[in-house]
Amino acid sequence: MEIIRFLDDNGKPLKDPPFEAEELIEGYKALRRARFFDEKALILQRQGKLGVFPPIRGQEAAQVGATLALRPTDWAVPSYRESGVALTHGLPLTHLILYWRAHPAGWRFPDEVRLLPFYIPIATQIPQAVGLAHAAQYHGEDWVVAVFIGDGGTSEGDFHEGLNFASVFNAPVLFVVQNNGWAISVPTSRQMKVPHVALRAQGYGIPGVVVDGNDLIAVWHTAREAAHRARNGEGPTLIEAMTYRIAPHTTSDDPKRYRDEKEAEAWLRKEPVKRMQNALKHLGLWDEERERALLEELEAEFQAALEEADRTPEPEPWEIVEHVYAERTPDLDRAWKALGGPA
Amino acid sequence: MSTKTQPATRTLNLVQAVNEALDLALEQDPRVLVFGEDVGRMGGVFRATDNLQAKHGEHRVFDTPLAESGIVGFGIGLALAGLRPVAEIQFAGFLYPALDQILSHLGRMRHRTRGRYSIPMVIRAPYGGGVHTPEQHADSPEAILAHVPGVKVVIPSSPERAKGLLLAAIEDPDPVFFLEAIKLYRSVKAEVPQGYYTLPLGKARVVREGQDASLFCYGGMVEVCLKAAEVAAREGVALEVVDLETLVPLDTQTIVESVAKTGRAVVVYEAMRTQGFGAEVAARLAEEAVDYLEAPVVRVAGWDAPYPPFSAVEHHYRPDARRVLEAVRHVLTY
Numbered sequence: 001m002e003i004i005r006f007l008d009d010n011g012k013p014l015k016d017p018p019f020e021a022e023e024l025i026e027g028y029k030a031l032r033r034a035r036f037f038d039e040k041a042l043i044l045q046r047q048g049k050l051g052v053f054p055p056i057r058g059q060e061a062a063q064v065g066a067t068l069a070l071r072p073t074d075w076a077v078p079s080y081r082e083s084g085v086a087l088t089h090g091l092p093l094t095h096l097i098l099y100w101r102a103h104p105a106g107w108r109f110p111d112e113v114r115l116l117p118f119y120i121p122i123a124t125q126i127p128q129a130v131g132l133a134h135a136a137q138y139h140g141e142d143w144v145v146a147v148f149i150g151d152g153g154t155s156e157g158d159f160h161e162g163l164n165f166a167s168v169f170n171a172p173v174l175f176v177v178q179n180n181g182w183a184i185s186v187p188t189s190r191q192m193k194v195p196h197v198a199l200r201a202q203g204y205g206i207p208g209v210v211v212d213g214n215d216l217i218a219v220w221h222t223a224r225e226a227a228h229r230a231r232n233g234e235g236p237t238l239i240e241a242m243t244y245r246i247a248p249h250t251t252s253d254d255p256k257r258y259r260d261e262k263e264a265e266a267w268l269r270k271e272p273v274k275r276m277q278n279a280l281k282h283l284g285l286w287d288e289e290r291e292r293a294l295l296e297e298l299e300a301e302f303q304a305a306l307e308e309a310d311r312t313p314e315p316e317p318w319e320i321v322e323h324v325y326a327e328r329t330p331d332l333d334r335a336w337k338a339l340g341g342p343a
Numbered sequence: 344m345s346t347k348t349q350p351a352t353r354t355l356n357l358v359q360a361v362n363e364a365l366d367l368a369l370e371q372d373p374r375v376l377v378f379g380e381d382v383g384r385m386g387g388v389f390r391a392t393d394n395l396q397a398k399h400g401e402h403r404v405f406d407t408p409l410a411e412s413g414i415v416g417f418g419i420g421l422a423l424a425g426l427r428p429v430a431e432i433q434f435a436g437f438l439y440p441a442l443d444q445i446l447s448h449l450g451r452m453r454h455r456t457r458g459r460y461s462i463p464m465v466i467r468a469p470y471g472g473g474v475h476t477p478e479q480h481a482d483s484p485e486a487i488l489a490h491v492p493g494v495k496v497v498i499p500s501s502p503e504r505a506k507g508l509l510l511a512a513i514e515d516p517d518p519v520f521f522l523e524a525i526k527l528y529r530s531v532k533a534e535v536p537q538g539y540y541t542l543p544l545g546k547a548r549v550v551r552e553g554q555d556a557s558l559f560c561y562g563g564m565v566e567v568c569l570k571a572a573e574v575a576a577r578e579g580v581a582l583e584v585v586d587l588e589t590l591v592p593l594d595t596q597t598i599v600e601s602v603a604k605t606g607r608a609v610v611v612y613e614a615m616r617t618q619g620f621g622a623e624v625a626a627r628l629a630e631e632a633v634d635y636l637e638a639p640v641v642r643v644a645g646w647d648a649p650y651p652p653f654s655a656v657e658h659h660y661r662p663d664a665r666r667v668l669e670a671v672r673h674v675l676t677y
């Protein structure tokens with residue numbers, strides 16, 4: 001299948017980007033911000049200030065590019081790894097930090113951010129995203145839903161049920177698959193016998209496209225086109241972003257056990273942040289001075305969020321039995337009292 | 344010109360009562376959507392959704408692809424967007440492909456988003472035996488569902504209860520499993536009030552009063568227990584029959600009060616005995632009513648085997664009045 005690209009491996013534009021200069025700069029900032037958080041999160045995890053964390057290094061363009069194509073009224077439905085999606089779609093940094101600290105305060109995302117919680121079981125969010133998208137049609141509104149999944153996740157039944165529902169109901173959904181080559185230790189070749197996840201779209205009668213997932217402009221443009229089609233009532237699209245996660249699966253994984261590190265080094269040469277930065281430089285939109293200023297801004301933002309997270313009081317024991325039902329049942333009321341919950 | 348006033352009630356069977364409730368819910372609330380396999384033109388395999396599509400349109404009542412996990416997941420998505428999905432699963436024994444959606448998300452969404460999202464979804468499914476269905480069409484998975492945090496489980500035993508409870512389930516802000524005993528769909532008829540009404544979830548009710556022993560039951564077993572009580576009455580034994588009706592949240596108070604009066608308890612359910620819902624009732628009585636008990640709590644249930652598809656032996660599996668009375672004799676003579 002043809003792979004959609006706008007940049008060469010070094011970031012040199014192959015054709016005119018279909019975005020305004022200001023947009024390109026904002027896009028790069030979002031990309032750099034996702035990388036910045038990822039680097040900081042790893043440090044916090046090693047200091048014991050964050051739980052197990054799934055890094056995204058290498059996949060930022062796939063996540064950020066697809067999310068940039070969304071409007072605030074559109075929904076993003078993430079897997080556990082989608083911190084780039086969450087940040088780009090408006091989740092405050094403090095929430096993200098608290099989420100990975102498993103603090104209840106981080107588990108309730110702000111009402112105005114149309115982002116569902118991170119889904120831990122693989123692929124279970126797919127049929128839900130389709131239901132959510134169908135609701136847009138029911139309400140007669142033009143928002144779309146972007147749902148994110150890995151290549152391994154496309155082996156799950158829910159992925160297939162979701163695609164089928166979406167095609168039958170013509171639901172406005174973008175299925176964004178980040179094909180990063182691995183599902184923990186299992187390579188894509190052990191997930192499927194077809195060379196591309198996007199080919200699976202044919203089985204459901206919907207368009208499937210393959211895009212260079214390390215090319216921010218390509219992912220962004222492809223997702224914007226798909227969102228446009230969905231908004232116009234033309235139904236779902238399956239987007240396969242070819243990428244690679246240079247970082248391990250999670251902070252408790254050791255990829256040396258199954259992966260040749262030369263593979264990661266090869267991908268490092270076309271990693272998405274440097275590539276987009278080079279693209280902007282080629283277009284005369286960026287320089288080292290601006291980069292330094294951006295990093296200072298990001299550092300200040302991160303420190304402020306971290307301090308806010310650190311100031312958040314420890315959760316109370318009775319919070320574990322809160323929000324099970326709209327009203328406490330007699331059994332939960334008993335648990336509430338046993339845990340010292342206020343009357 | 345004479346104007347006839349509408350009668351206050353009409354005789355309906357349980358499946359008609361369910362149909363009427365769905366019709367009223369669709370009429371009353373534009374957020375309600377009814378969907379599942381064959382629920383549209385066909386009106387559902389038991390006709391519970393008969394005529395609803397013709398009346399309310401294909402965008403309110405529609406057929407889905409044949410995929411239970413898809414149906415439940417799709418409904419969760421609709422609920423996330425503020426709709427009130429009412430899904431039909433063709434038989435409760437086919438809920439299993441959707442257990443992942445049920446366990447991972449349906450009951451957990453409110454908790455894992457700290458109250459931001461609730462899933463006000465109703466999942467209706469026919470359950471239970473007694474009508475000679477093929478393999479896997481007679482399962483009673485209520486205990487599996489009752490073990491899922493964050494969901495409610497309701498099992499009506501009569502048409503008028505079914506109508507009011509289903510409307511309450513649809514209004515409820517939390518996900519509700521609404522299991523309908525296949526055996527009762529057409530076998531019981533009753534006077535059902537006209538118009539829209541709800542009955543509270545979370546309440547057990549005494550359907551027959553008695554002093555000698557309590558029978559705890561729900562759904563298809565209520566009929567069986569009432570029959571047993573009838574027979575016992577002829578022998579001078581007054582059995583109290585308590586219809587649990589809502590398994591989650593369970594009305595422990597009514598259960599304990601009944602045993603405080605009778606001192607003896609038999610729990611009747613048609614799922615397999617081990618880890619069935621009756622085990623929960625027995626455990627609560629052990630915890631909270633031991634001072635009143637004059638005999639051990641006895642369970643009458645299916646055997647620890649799959650429900651038999653062979654109609655000739657089905658009645659050996661599904662509890663009947665005879666087995667209930669044997670258990671009653673045991674608790675009375677202990």
Ligand SMILES: Cc1ncc(C[n+]2csc(CCOP(=O)(O)OP(=O)(O)O)c2C)c(N)n1
Pocket residue numbers: 081120121122149150151152153154178180182183184249
């Ligand atoms: C249903 C389910 N099975 C297993 C797991 C454990 N698990 C977590 S991530 C993962 C691999 C996922 O691979 P992929 O979908 O390619 O996404 P990636 O992690 O590479 O982004 C597995 C098996 C899980 N979270 N959910």
